[in-house]
Amino acid sequence: MDTVHWESRAWRKNLDETATDAEHPQAFPAQRPTDLMGRIRVRLCAEDGGLVAYGFGGQRIVLPASAVGAVRTVDAYRVRRANRGRALLVLDHEQRILLRAGGLWETYGEVARVCRAAGVPAPEHVSYPVFTSSRSYQSRKDRQAAARRSRRKQKPPLYQKAPGYRKLRTIPRGMTARVLVTLALCLAVIGCAAAIGAVPALLLPEWIGAVRVLLGIAGVILGAAAGVWLCAAISHLVMDGLRWAVASAKVSALAPPGRFFRRRARSTAWPKLATAGLVVLVPALIGWGPGVAIASLVHGLSDSQLVAELRAGGVQTPGFVIDVPQYSTDDNGNTTVTDVSTLAFLPNGDKDLWETTDPSIGGRPLPLDAADPADTREPVTVVYLPDDPDTAAAAQQIAGSVWHGAPTANLIVGSLLTLPLPLLIWRLAVRIRRRRWLRDADFLEDMVA
Numbered sequence: 001m002d003t004v005h006w007e008s009r010a011w012r013k014n015l016d017e018t019a020t021d022a023e024h025p026q027a028f029p030a031q032r033p034t035d036l037m038g039r040i041r042v043r044l045c046a047e048d049g050g051l052v053a054y055g056f057g058g059q060r061i062v063l064p065a066s067a068v069g070a071v072r073t074v075d076a077y078r079v080r081r082a083n084r085g086r087a088l089l090v091l092d093h094e095q096r097i098l099l100r101a102g103g104l105w106e107t108y109g110e111v112a113r114v115c116r117a118a119g120v121p122a123p124e125h126v127s128y129p130v131f132t133s134s135r136s137y138q139s140r141k142d143r144q145a146a147a148r149r150s151r152r153k154q155k156p157p158l159y160q161k162a163p164g165y166r167k168l169r170t171i172p173r174g175m176t177a178r179v180l181v182t183l184a185l186c187l188a189v190i191g192c193a194a195a196i197g198a199v200p201a202l203l204l205p206e207w208i209g210a211v212r213v214l215l216g217i218a219g220v221i222l223g224a225a226a227g228v229w230l231c232a233a234i235s236h237l238v239m240d241g242l243r244w245a246v247a248s249a250k251v252s253a254l255a256p257p258g259r260f261f262r263r264r265a266r267s268t269a270w271p272k273l274a275t276a277g278l279v280v281l282v283p284a285l286i287g288w289g290p291g292v293a294i295a296s297l298v299h300g301l302s303d304s305q306l307v308a309e310l311r312a313g314g315v316q317t318p319g320f321v322i323d324v325p326q327y328s329t330d331d332n333g334n335t336t337v338t339d340v341s342t343l344a345f346l347p348n349g350d351k352d353l354w355e356t357t358d359p360s361i362g363g364r365p366l367p368l369d370a371a372d373p374a375d376t377r378e379p380v381t382v383v384y385l386p387d388d389p390d391t392a393a394a395a396q397q398i399a400g401s402v403w404h405g406a407p408t409a410n411l412i413v414g415s416l417l418t419l420p421l422p423l424l425i426w427r428l429a430v431r432i433r434r435r436r437w438l439r440d441a442d443f444l445e446d447m448v449a
Contacts, residue, residue: 024045024046026045027105027114028042028043028044028110029088029105030104030105042054042056042103044101044111046115046117047062049118050062050064050068051118053099053168055101056169056171056173057172057173059168061099065118067092067093068098068120068121069091069092069093069094069095070095071088071089071091072088072089072091072123072124073086073087073126074089074126076128077128078155079097079161083156084102085102086103086105087100087102088103088105091159092162095160096162097159098162098165099168100165100166100167101167102171103170106123106125128156128157185231190224196223197222198219198220200215200219202216214288217284225273237261244259274431275428275431275432278428285417290414292413293413293418296414307398310384310391311398314384314385315385315386316382316395317345317347317384318382319344319345319346319379319381320344320377320378320379320380321342321358321366321377321380322376323339323373323376324340324342324355325338325374339368339373341365341368343355343356343357343392343394345384345389347384347389348386356384358397359392359397361393361397361398366394380396381395383398
């Protein structure tokens with residue numbers, strides 16, 4: 001079967017449904033009136049001497065013209081205690097609801113043409129809230145604020161259901177369940193992708209330094225973006241496959257795959273997200289680049305001074321690493337306990353135990369027992385100044401270079417991250433100027449048109 005013949009069979013019915021004229025007008029909601037194959041399933045027509053409404057699942061509702069007292073499109077309304085949104089309401093002569101069809105129906109005046117052809121009263125639009133004021137509101141922001149205040153004071157109009165009340169099925173059955181399942185699967189995929197993106201940073205050794213945090217954040221963001229793209233790609237592929245399968249079953253032949261599995265146009269959202277990512281990346285690189293490098297350099301110089309003093313005039317003595325908790329209380333009276341690594345030793349042959357906070361040489365103090373910090377009692381060799389026992393550190397902390405560990409990595413990585421900052425700022429400026437130029441060009445084209 002050739003492509004032209006197949007397309008004429010597959011889409012002729014949809015063209016027939018959308019065709020309208022003055023004698024047979026049709027009205028459609030503004031959103032979600034079509035099924036999987038793009039055929040219109042929700043519409044309002046003038047047939048059989050009255051109004052006929054079609055919904056999903058082959059639903060067909062006939063309302064005689066003699067039973068219709070009014071047709072209204074509303075922004076909001078109430079049924080008992082339930083507030084509902086936009087809808088088309090067909091009322092009887094006692095202003096009770098005969099037919100309710102959710103959605104926006106008053107676009108382009110199709111409903112008025114259908115009512116005129118069916119011989120029923122012309123449709124009315126009921127706005128909510130009814131905004132009336134003698135004040136002059138100059139700005140849109142002021143008008144919106146006044147509308148919100150009016151909405152809080154008013155309630156939507158109340159309607160009762162008439163005997164034989166019907167609801168038009170404007171959404172396919174099971175749509176809510178499918179949306180929830182799809183949303184749950186997408187969240188699971190995005191979460192897994194974000195976790196996978198953070199794995200490389202977690203596998204890096206701790207001596208890499210503070211840049212592990214930056215890499216972890218970047219990995220999570222990139223992983224989440226990849227998860228969103230994967231969800232969108234799978235969704236498009238599944239929908240295209242379903243359309244292809246349904247079309248093939250209807251014509252009893254294999255439909256041309258190229259007619260359904262098409263390469264979609266490039267989304268404009270990704271360039272915008274890339275620009276936003278560059279905007280966020282500039283302050284991030286400033287913080288993790290020159291910021292961390294300078295902080296690590298100052299920290300390293302401070303460590304080097306302490307180590308030099310202890311190496312030159314320090315005295316060694318046996319001691320222990322213990323936990324001395326510190327307590328702090330906030331304004332609400334909540335108490336916070338902080339475990340502090342502390343060196344305990346006997347300086348200058350004294351009998352009284354001396355305790356001093358272990359300095360953070362190499363980026364961190366000596367570790368406490370993670371399972372039970374309060375019971376930590378690790379024997380170490382303490383080096384201290386005889387004239388100032390508070391100036392002390394463990395021998396293992398000053399045995400190596402003060403640049404060993406996180407300070408070294410922070411300084412190196414901070415310097416490396418500082419180098420691309422000028423290029424990144426220049427690239428961001430070029431992207432913003434290009435987008436502004438394109439927006440101005442589109443504006444000029446619209447003015448010329």
